Amino acid sequence: MSSKSVTLKKVTKTFEDDHGKQVHAVEDIDLVIKEGEFATLLGPSGCGKTTTLRMIAGFEDISNGDIYFGNENVNKISPNKRDCTMVFQSYALFPHMTVYENVVYGLKIKKMSKEDMDKKVDAIFDIMNLNMHKERMPNQLSGGQQQRVALARALVMEPSVLLFDEPLSNLDAKLRLTMRDEIRRLQQRVGITAIYVTHDQSEAMSMSDKVIVMNKGKIEQIGTPQEIYQRPSTKFVADFIGTANFFEGEIIEVTLDELVVQTSQATFTVASYGSFKKGDSVILVVRPEAVSLNEEGTYKAKVTKSVFMGQLQEYEVNFKGQDFQFNVYNPMGEKVYQEGDTVGLVFNKNSLHVIKKS
Numbered sequence: 506m507s508s509k510s511v512t513l514k515k516v517t518k519t520f521e522d523d524h525g526k527q528v529h530a531v532e533d534i535d536l537v538i539k540e541g542e543f544a545t546l547l548g549p550s551g552c553g554k555t556t557t558l559r560m561i562a563g564f565e566d567i568s569n570g571d572i573y574f575g576n577e578n579v580n581k582i583s584p585n586k587r588d589c590t591m592v593f594q595s596y597a598l599f600p601h602m603t604v605y606e607n608v609v610y611g612l613k614i615k616k617m618s619k620e621d622m623d624k625k626v627d628a629i630f631d632i633m634n635l636n637m638h639k640e641r642m643p644n645q646l647s648g649g650q651q652q653r654v655a656l657a658r659a660l661v662m663e664p665s666v667l668l669f670d671e672p673l674s675n676l677d678a679k680l681r682l683t684m685r686d687e688i689r690r691l692q693q694r695v696g697i698t699a700i701y702v703t704h705d706q707s708e709a710m711s712m713s714d715k716v717i718v719m720n721k722g723k724i725e726q727i728g729t730p731q732e733i734y735q736r737p738s739t740k741f742v743a744d745f746i747g748t749a750n751f752f753e754g755e756i757i758e759v760t761l762d763e764l765v766v767q768t769s770q771a772t773f774t775v776a777s778y779g780s781f782k783k784g785d786s787v788i789l790v791v792r793p794e795a796v797s798l799n800e801e802g803t804y805k806a807k808v809t810k811s812v813f814m815g816q817l818q819e820y821e822v823n824f825k826g827q828d829f830q831f832n833v834y835n836p837m838g839e840k841v842y843q844e845g846d847t848v849g850l851v852f853n854k855n856s857l858h859v860i861k862k863s
């Protein structure tokens with residue numbers, strides 16, 4: 506199976522709202538998804554991820570800009586001629602056709618010989634463990650099985666790019682976990698370029714080589730799951746991915762590998778990433794795992810909430826006027842603090858992160 510890169514250059518999509526006003530659903534997006542890469546468009550409802558995916562598929566015209574598959578500009582190529590297929594949230598299987606007929610349908614349209622068709626369908630059914638369901642009708646399958654058939658139907662066409670529009674939204678939580686592993690393994694096995702839309706950050710984090718975080722029609726950050734979690738470039742990204750506490754402050758010292766940040770609560774030393782200078786107004790991002798507790802620590806805080814969650818103890822403390830939350834692992838025998846206790850906070854400087862205040 507061949508795969509292609511996908512490039513978006515200054516892509517914009519404008520819609521007319523109910524009052525006839527032009528609104529940008531997607532604005533000036535630049536994006537490169539490499540061959541064989543699994544890239545996820547992630548963001549809250551209405552941020553423009555589905556519109557972006559539909560423009561890549563050709564279902565939606567673009568108002569401005571260019572889209573390339575490999576070196577080929579596909580702006581004017583109709584969806585059925587583009588070298589990509591889409592897997593939908595609703596599976597979109599033909600209800601009156603068997604599993605086999607559903608999967609073979611696209612090849613029949615292409616007028617492929619029966620022998621070649623059977624070879625391709627058999628190979629896909631083997632990869633996806635669908636052989637025993639060949640003669641069933643879609644309504645005789647579970648949601649997960651139906652989604653596997655939809656995936657098989659997309660893959661059998663051997664597109665260079667596979668597009669996913671929230672494909673797991675209709676499945677229960679446990680099945681979602683299994684299916685996301687299955688999709689990722691399959692994508693790696695066939696080496697196809699995949700572009701996946703979701704608003705579920707754990708799905709994005711666990712499946713992707715590259716995550717594209719969108720907000721209000723624009724790209725906030727592109728990075729590996731680790732980069733967007735550990736080194737978010739904006740407050741929006743830090744807030745949207747995982748949980749975070751924010752402290753406003755100012756850079757008071759810059760060394761080769763450290764920043765010193767003064768907030769109204771304390772002075773923090775942080776491992777340095779990005780370019781900062783003395784006097785910059787910043788936001789200190791404190792992830793839940795950046796904090797541990799002891800009796801002696803110099804940063805004293807009052808516990809305002811302590812909840813046993815099994816593996817983790819969830820704390821909320823008041824630290825010089827600001828409430829913040831974090832988790833501490835809970836091995837048996839570890840001291841557990843209760844509401845009203847005074848504790849010492851220890852911050853791990855490698856887990857702290859600074860972003861510029863906009």
Ligand SMILES: Nc1ncnc2c1ncn2[C@@H]1O[C@H](COP(=O)(O)OP(=O)(O)OP(=O)(O)O)[C@@H](O)[C@H]1O
Binds near residue numbers: 549551552555
């Ligand atoms: N056909 C349309 N006509 C007018 N406005 C539209 C149309 N399609 C999308 N929009 C608007 O464009 C913006 C982006 O929508 P889009 O569906 O791409 O967002 P999304 O991030 O995929 O959201 P969701 O997760 O809810 O699907 C929204 O404000 C939406 O209302």
